[in-house]
Amino acid sequence: MEVLGFTVPVQSSNTVFIWEISAQLSQGEIYRGLLNVFSEFGALYSVRLLPNAAVADPGFYAVIKYYSARDAGRAQEACDRKRLFQDSPLKVRLCRKQKGFQPKVLALSSSKCQDLANHYLGFNGWSKRIIALQNISGLDELETGDGDALQEQRTVKYLCLLEVTLPGHDVCSRGVGVAEEDLEKPNGALGGIPMWQFCI
Structure with missing residues (x-):
């Protein structure tokens, strides 16, 4: 238009x-x-x-x-x-979607999720806690028996189990997520997964 x-x-x-x-x-x-x-x-x-x-x-x-x-x-x-x-x-x-136009869907960042929760639930209306955080790097290669791939591994994967509680509504929900990051950055520096990537 x-x-x-x-x-x-x-x-x-x-x-x-x-x-x-x-x-x-x-x-x-x-x-x-x-x-x-x-x-x-x-x-x-x-x-x-x-x-x-x-x-x-x-x-x-x-x-x-x-x-x-x-x-x-x-x-x-x-x-x-x-x-x-x-x-x-x-x-x-x-604004309406244009016919034939497929917008790229992006997940909300951690800070946007927290802003949204604080707006609708209040700063004290919800809480979160990490129940488990585990390095699951190399599990795919172990399952397939590809030992060479394990030696060449250049990424790290973490599994996170998170619990969100809404005390005013007696609601508790758990979710799981996986994050993956390259171990070597383009400039040669070692990479890592920031903890905030797992937390809403």
Whole structure:
């Protein structure tokens, strides 16, 4: 979709696209205005403020991504064609997936998982603990009997068993994950798996 001479980013429906943002305010003031208004509808994954294309009128557009598609939908309905932090109304639309476009799905980083849990459950509303952490490097080669592959091993694998507890809801859940890392980095330095990769 093209609006005012630039292409609207086409993403999943947990993303809202805002345009007709006036250049009367500074970028910092606009960013704070967007953050204040749109964070009322749910936890924000990211906020991007960009200047309009050269062929369009001076101003800005923004792409705001929520963790939840429901929160994005509520924000779009409540904010479209409203004067939120400027004199003129803004246009707010949900970004939809483009037909035939398969976006790359990325797992949430550890810090984003913690931000999300803290937003919805509170800082004291949940806890985590590592139950077991074990080096499982070379197990594949032992099962196949490939001794030469074991000698040539250049990666390390760890298995982690983690428990997450929601004390206010009497809920406890366990999960397992495997992380793999090259032992030698391109510059020749030895690598390692940071412990935070296992923790949500």
